[in-house]
Amino acid sequence: MNGPTQIDSAWIAANPVPVHDATATTKNSRGRVLVIGGSRMVPGALRLTGEAALRTGAGKLQMATVASAATGLGLLVPEAGVVALEKDSDGEINAGMPALLRKSLDECEALVVGPGIGTIRAAAALLKMVVDRPRSDLMLVIDALALGCAVGLKAELAAFAGRMVFTPHHGEMAMLTGLDERAILDDPARIAREVADNYHAVVVLKGSDTIIAGPAAESLHYGGGGTGLATAGSGDVLAGAIGGLLSRGATPLVAAGWGVWLHGQSGRRVATTAGPIGFLARELPPEFPRLLPQ
Structure with missing residues (x-):
């Protein structure tokens, strides 16, 4: 079997993301993303x-999170709609399907579920709520x-x-496979491929080198955007980038490849001005429009 294809300028040129044309005159026509997650402990994820x-070109964003964080989140991202959900005694989203969330779920092209959720119990309930309402045209990013x-x-x-796109780091891949992290580190490409085949999903196995396993045994490799990307919130940014690209009509493999590339290249760009260590995850998204095709 051939090794993975490198995500470089040649791959980027050969696998363009869909470009909005003159008919995309409203926010709904540019792609709609719903993100579900957050908690009392991680209200800003x-x-x-x-x-x-939004920075990868989605036209409309809605965010569903615990009610105690919803107003603050809406003020932080005034471009977005916010759905306030009940929380349980642990400060996590109390799974349920209020009418507003059902409407948001029915109207989005891409859904990202997982960022900022703090317990397995809450994450399981939310994921079940989503998959119990399947749609043949919905793209799904599963994170954290x-x-x-x-x-x-x-x-x-x-x-x-x-x-589907799965975005695990090595610890989350260990949860998904039952393997220990050492085994994953020893053979990341094979394990990512097995999970991709098992779930019929694109798998983005994050690390200093990122492996993307896609359909028909296709795999990609990105050499990393620097140590500075190993920072809190960096994975939340990547999941959102992939979700935004999916909402624009990119295939899961192209959205994953471009998302990883944008994330890594943005890390390199920020490192040149802020320094290689100590920049923040929230400094990455403003770089995306500068790297995307016009």
């Missing part, structure tokens, strides 16, 4: 995910603790086959 989706819950919902996730 969706700011990172949501802004990344929600990834560890995919094992128990494999049958339900089959309805999204070919329309």
Whole structure:
């Protein structure tokens, strides 16, 4: 089997993202993203995910989070709509499907679930709520603790086959596979491929080198955007970037490849001005429009 294809300028040129044309005159025609996540302990995570989706060209963003964080989140991202959800005694989203969330879910092209959720129990309930309402045209990004819950919902996730992107780091991949992190570090490409085949999903295995396993045994490799990207919130940004690209009509593999490239190249750009260590995840999304095709 050939090795993975490098995500470089040649790959970027050969795999363009859909470009908005003159007919995309409204926010709804440019792609709609819904992000579900956050908690009392991590109330700002969706700011990172949501802004990344908008910065990659999505036209409309809605964010669903605990009611106690919703107003503040809406003020941080005034371009977005916010859906306030009840929280449980742990400060996590209390899974349920109020009418406003149901409407948002029915109207989006891409859904990102997981950022900022703090417990497996809450993540599992939210992911189940989503997969119990399948749509044949909905693209799904599963991130953070929600990834560890995919094992128990494999049958339900089959309805999204070919329309999912998983974004695990090595610890989350260990939860998803039952392997220890050492085993994943020893053979990341093979394990990413097995998960991709098992779930019919594109798998973005994040690390200093990122492996993307896609359909038909296709795999990609990105050499990383520098140590500075190993910072809190960086993964939330990547999930949002992929969600935004999916909403524009990119295939899961192209959205994953471009999302990883934008994330890494933005890290390199910010490092040149802020320094290689100590820049913040929220400094990455403003670089995306400068790297995207016009």
